[in-house]
Amino acid sequence: MKAIVFDLDGTLVDSAPDIQAAVNTMLANEGQGPLDLPTVTSFVGNGLPKLVERVIRHCAMDMAQFDRLVADTLMIYNTATSDLTRPYPNMMACLTRLKAAGYRMAVCTNKPYGPAVHLLLNLKLDDFFEVVIGGDSTDARKPDPLPLTTVIEQLGATQVLYVGDSEIDADTALNAGVPFALFSQGYRKRPVYEIAHQHLFSDFDQLFDIATSVLGDPT
Numbered sequence: 001m002k003a004i005v006f007d008l009d010g011t012l013v014d015s016a017p018d019i020q021a022a023v024n025t026m027l028a029n030e031g032q033g034p035l036d037l038p039t040v041t042s043f044v045g046n047g048l049p050k051l052v053e054r055v056i057r058h059c060a061m062d063m064a065q066f067d068r069l070v071a072d073t074l075m076i077y078n079t080a081t082s083d084l085t086r087p088y089p090n091m092m093a094c095l096t097r098l099k100a101a102g103y104r105m106a107v108c109t110n111k112p113y114g115p116a117v118h119l120l121l122n123l124k125l126d127d128f129f130e131v132v133i134g135g136d137s138t139d140a141r142k143p144d145p146l147p148l149t150t151v152i153e154q155l156g157a158t159q160v161l162y163v164g165d166s167e168i169d170a171d172t173a174l175n176a177g178v179p180f181a182l183f184s185q186g187y188r189k190r191p192v193y194e195i196a197h198q199h200l201f202s203d204f205d206q207l208f209d210i211a212t213s214v215l216g217d218p219t
């Protein structure tokens with residue numbers, strides 16, 4: 001059984017404005033001023049605890065408050081809508097085409113599981129994915145291979161393509177021994193040539209051909 005596993009933030013959707021809004025709500029509750037979008041975007045990728053740690057450092061706040069601020073930000077995340085999150089162009093059409101062709105699909109994200117599922121429901125993407133693994137679903141976060149190998153195990157997939165937007169996704173795929181397609185329009189921090197990948201795309205209308213070239217027939 002062949003499957004395509006997707007990262008979420010910066011890959012399927014441009015969700016940084018919602019992440020920025022959640023961070024700024026947390027900061028406002030702490031009497032701090034807001035952070036701009038590029039700054040918050042640069043903190044995304046390693047999951048919520050790391051995001052909060054980076055915000056605390058950037059704002060010279062008290063690291064002793066870390067656990068409380070992670071819990072606060074998670075609560076804000078859990079109650080937030082996805083109003084500012086946008087699907088990347090042609091993404092929906094690509095998933096529809098892949099599903100119709102018979103490929104199985106899943107999500108492997110460092111975003112916490114609850115907010116990830118909310119986001120997928122709000123954007124009507126949930127029906128595409130058989131398995132969703134979030135940053136708090138297993139004992140390790142990407143780039144540890146465990147989240148991705150857990151997805152593969154739960155799907156019962158024999159062949160997989162991982163699709164993501166960041167260095168972390170590239171390392172995850174490498175660590176799990178899975179071929180990787182890099183989406184160049186997300187939140188990566190380095191140039192694409194410095195990020196290990198087997199396939200590169202800038203528009204979702206390129207991904208179907210990549211998937212068939214890597215996986216062949218869906219069954």
Ligand SMILES: O=C(O)COP(=O)(O)O
Nearest residue numbers: 008009045046047109110
């Ligand atoms: O929430 C994050 O830090 C990153 O999420 P992602 O793994 O979907 O890119």
Ligand SMILES: [Mg+2]
Nearest residue numbers: 007009010165
């Ligand atoms: Mg990402």
